[in-house]
Amino acid sequence: MSQPDDTDFSPYEGPAGGWGSLKSVSHILVEEGDIARAGVALLKQNKPDGFMCVSCAWAKPAEPRAAEFCENGAKATAWELTTRTVTPAFFEAHTVTELRTWADHDLENAGRLTEPMRYDRASDRYVRTTWEEAFTEIGRTLAPIDPKASVFYASGRASLETSYMWSLFARQFGCNNLPDSSNMCHESTSVALPKSIGVPVGTVTLDDFEKTDCILFFGQNVGVNSPRMLHQLQAAAKRRVPIITFNPLKERGLERFTNPQSPVEMTTGQDTRISSQYHQLKAGGDVAVMMGLAKAILAIDAADTATGGEPVLDRAFIAEHTAGFEHFAAKAKATSWERIEAVSGLSRSALERAAAVYARSKAVILIYGMGLTQHRTGVENVQMACNLLFLRGNIGRPGAGICPVRGHSNVQGQRTVGISEKPDLVPMDKLKALYNFEPPMETGLNTVEACEGIIDGGVKAFLALGGNFLTAVPETARMQEAWERLDLTVQIATKLNRNHLYNGRVAYLLPCRGRIEIDRQATGPQIVTMEDSTACIHASHGIAEPIADTLRSEPAIVAGLAKATLGERTTIPWDDWVADYGRVRDAIEATYPEQFRDFNGRMGQAGGFHRPLPARDRVWNTPTGKATFATPKSLDENPDAPATAPDVLQLITVRSNDQFNTTIYGYDDRFRGIKGTRKVLLIGAFEMARLGLQDGDTIALETAVDDGIRRTVEGLTVVRYDVPMGCCAGYYPECNPLIPLWHHAEESKVPAAKSVPVRIHRMEAATA
Numbered sequence: 001m002s003q004p005d006d007t008d009f010s011p012y013e014g015p016a017g018g019w020g021s022l023k024s025v026s027h028i029l030v031e032e033g034d035i036a037r038a039g040v041a042l043l044k045q046n047k048p049d050g051f052m053c054v055s056c057a058w059a060k061p062a063e064p065r066a067a068e069f070c071e072n073g074a075k076a077t078a079w080e081l082t083t084r085t086v087t088p089a090f091f092e093a094h095t096v097t098e099l100r101t102w103a104d105h106d107l108e109n110a111g112r113l114t115e116p117m118r119y120d121r122a123s124d125r126y127v128r129t130t131w132e133e134a135f136t137e138i139g140r141t142l143a144p145i146d147p148k149a150s151v152f153y154a155s156g157r158a159s160l161e162t163s164y165m166w167s168l169f170a171r172q173f174g175c176n177n178l179p180d181s182s183n184m185c186h187e188s189t190s191v192a193l194p195k196s197i198g199v200p201v202g203t204v205t206l207d208d209f210e211k212t213d214c215i216l217f218f219g220q221n222v223g224v225n226s227p228r229m230l231h232q233l234q235a236a237a238k239r240r241v242p243i244i245t246f247n248p249l250k251e252r253g254l255e256r257f258t259n260p261q262s263p264v265e266m267t268t269g270q271d272t273r274i275s276s277q278y279h280q281l282k283a284g285g286d287v288a289v290m291m292g293l294a295k296a297i298l299a300i301d302a303a304d305t306a307t308g309g310e311p312v313l314d315r316a317f318i319a320e321h322t323a324g325f326e327h328f329a330a331k332a333k334a335t336s337w338e339r340i341e342a343v344s345g346l347s348r349s350a351l352e353r354a355a356a357v358y359a360r361s362k363a364v365i366l367i368y369g370m371g372l373t374q375h376r377t378g379v380e381n382v383q384m385a386c387n388l389l390f391l392r393g394n395i396g397r398p399g400a401g402i403c404p405v406r407g408h409s410n411v412q413g414q415r416t417v418g419i420s421e422k423p424d425l426v427p428m429d430k431l432k433a434l435y436n437f438e439p440p441m442e443t444g445l446n447t448v449e450a451c452e453g454i455i456d457g458g459v460k461a462f463l464a465l466g467g468n469f470l471t472a473v474p475e476t477a478r479m480q481e482a483w484e485r486l487d488l489t490v491q492i493a494t495k496l497n498r499n500h501l502y503n504g505r506v507a508y509l510l511p512c513r514g515r516i517e518i519d520r521q522a523t524g525p526q527i528v529t530m531e532d533s534t535a536c537i538h539a540s541h542g543i544a545e546p547i548a549d550t551l552r553s554e555p556a557i558v559a560g561l562a563k564a565t566l567g568e569r570t571t572i573p574w575d576d577w578v579a580d581y582g583r584v585r586d587a588i589e590a591t592y593p594e595q596f597r598d599f600n601g602r603m604g605q606a607g608g609f610h611r612p613l614p615a616r617d618r619v620w621n622t623p624t625g626k627a628t629f630a631t632p633k634s635l636d637e638n639p640d641a642p643a644t645a646p647d648v649l650q651l652i653t654v655r656s657n658d659q660f661n662t663t664i665y666g667y668d669d670r671f672r673g674i675k676g677t678r679k680v681l682l683i684g685a686f687e688m689a690r691l692g693l694q695d696g697d698t699i700a701l702e703t704a705v706d707d708g709i710r711r712t713v714e715g716l717t718v719v720r721y722d723v724p725m726g727c728c729a730g731y732y733p734e735c736n737p738l739i740p741l742w743h744h745a746e747e748s749k750v751p752a753a754k755s756v757p758v759r760i761h762r763m764e765a766a767t768a
Contacts (some may be wrong), residue, residue: 016256053073185200211399293388372385517551
């Protein structure tokens with residue numbers, strides 16, 4: 001199976017939301033087969049007595065709207081509640097080699113997995129097994145493997161309860177090899193923010209959007225990745241709050257929005273302009289942009305104070321609450337406008353215009369996404385964002401703060417309860433006292449290091465709590481080749497994906513219940529919890545009957561694996577926890593008493609409950625004891641790119657509005673006017689003319705680095721699009737084979753997928 005043949009490239013003129021959104025939701029509800037079941041579920045989505053969306057992690061309000069879901073959230077719900085099933089008969093009919101020829105969309109669209117399966121290499125098929133047989137053989141295979149050669153990966157959807165159990169399983173087994181999806185996106189945030197403000201998460205709550213008078217927006221596509229935030233942005237825009245956006249591509253959700261829940265807007269065609277200023281910087285130009293803004297603010301302050309005006313800098317905040325200001329200010333003043341303009345791709349006048357608005361605003365929120373974190377200088381990018389806020393005292397003030405927008409629905413929460421390769425971030429002393437074992441204290445493997453270990457043979461076992469790891473990571477071709485040398489691979493999943501088609505010597509596919517499904521255990525239906533992007537904890541209730549009675553819950557599967565592997569040496573009451581998830585929450589509270597005080601009592605609170613964030617109260621748990629200015633080493637975010645080579649472009653990987661992470665709902669990208677394909681390269685008119693390209697040309701991309709490894713993606717169609725000079729864009733994960741493993745953010749090791757040096761090679765259409 002492959003992508004459709006009926007492709008079309010026509011500019012889309014409509015807003016985000018509106019009738020286009022309703023049409024897209026209606027289409028997938030019909031396609032997945034049970035409109036009534038999914039429709040009832042949607043009315044409970046993101047409600048206090050319902051379930052938390054299985055898509056993004058944007059905040060859930062205490063007083064939800066009648067329809068508290070977005071287009072992609074509705075797609076995620078329909079996708080999980082599909083009536084299609086993948087039974088043992090499906091695997092009898094299809095070999096794994098055949099399934100590798102299927103497109104990613106078709107694999108997941110086959111339906112929900114229903115029974116535990118074992119990969120049989122002789123027949124090249126998955127074959128039916130029992131839960132008991134699966135647990136026994138997995139435990140027997142894993143137990144003798146060196147814990148340091150074993151990886152326990154977690155995707156960002158698993159609940160707090162499951163994540164806590166998973167981390168304990170790994171640690172009692174003997175390792176901290178707990179990479180997760182945050183290693184691929186916001187680990188730069190988790191490294192930078194503790195240095196700058198003393199907490200690893202943002203400081204903004206939903207209430208702050210009602211009090212802000214300016215929003216700065218960096219590198220995040222709200223219309224695709226967190227559409228429910230458009231309600232907050234629209235409300236701010238209608239209050240005439242300036243929203244100043246810095247993003248290489250024009251994204252429709254940051255331009256115009258029609259609220260599908262507003263009868264007036266839908267019937268009149270009314271839309272709201274979101275961004276008051278929209279600046280298309282070059283890929284890798286964020287440090288230069290923020291340095292330019294800081295330089296302009298310092299100049300405004302100097303001019304105003306020289307004439308007796310009110311200072312722009314919040315000198316009281318800087319003096320009392322910050323460290324490192326003088327060094328940073330000197331660097332900003334010394335950096336030339338010529339250099340800032342060259343690296344950022346923006347003019348001095350554009351940056352000064354944005355700075356002037358910021359300088360006169362009293363309460364400013366800075367929102368960012370992977371457009372800042374997925375660069376070689378991803379950590380510095382986030383620190384620079386903090387620097388901008390420090391200049392005007394915009395941390396610890398109502399209506400102000402830093403707002404990283406997380407992707408997966410509980411990716412932030414997993415780190416909170418112990419999914420981390422870094423033992424210093426986990427209260428190991430508490431684990432030792434609670435469970436009477438010696439937790440491993442050696443730093444574990446993050447995602448990039450796990451990939452390196454798989455390629456060089458150091459990793460022998462890979463257990464995945466959800467996700468599509470092999471598709472999501474860089475170096476796709478090398479990883480696929482190395483994957484089958486593993487001794488053991490275990491995949492806990494709801495649907496089939498490409499990672500399940502590459503298997504170790506012993507390989508199992510274990511189907512789990514989805515979050516939307518009712519989870520009945522010995523004490524009755526269970527509740528799970530997760531943390532949203534604003535550090536707020538919510539309960540989630542299953543509301544639909546499971547697609548098959550052969551499924552087990554994620555906690556039950558983790559417990560079964562742990563008992564089979566650890567045997568009598570385990571000191572953890574796995575069976576008691578599976579019978580009553582409230583006991584897991586009691587254990588989480590005992591481990592993290594300050595974060596989860598009265599966990600079971602407060603989890604049902606409308607709007608959830610907020611974890612304590614000292615930085616909101618201007619308490620700085622940083623190495624300096626203060627909010628800390630960080631001075632960047634350079635404006636160059638991509639030191640490995642041969643920037644002077646005329647044939648090298650910087651590739652930006654993007655997502656369509658018909659996908660969520662590696663899940664591809666369809667082949668249309670409505671906002672970009674692309675229909676029927678994902679095999680495209682978006683490139684500006686100037687670069688097309690310079691390189692002799694035409695719309696519709698078939699090309700190959702090759703990574704423009706000389707490290708002895710050839711990385712290519714072939715058969716891409718050239719599409720003229722508004723992309724900055726020196727840049728191009730292509731879809732994730734299709735372009736992941738172009739990203740070298742070593743091309744990652746310093747310190748955090750997040751793959752630098754937003755600025756990859758590439759060259760274009762024209763192909764003959766017949767060979768595409």
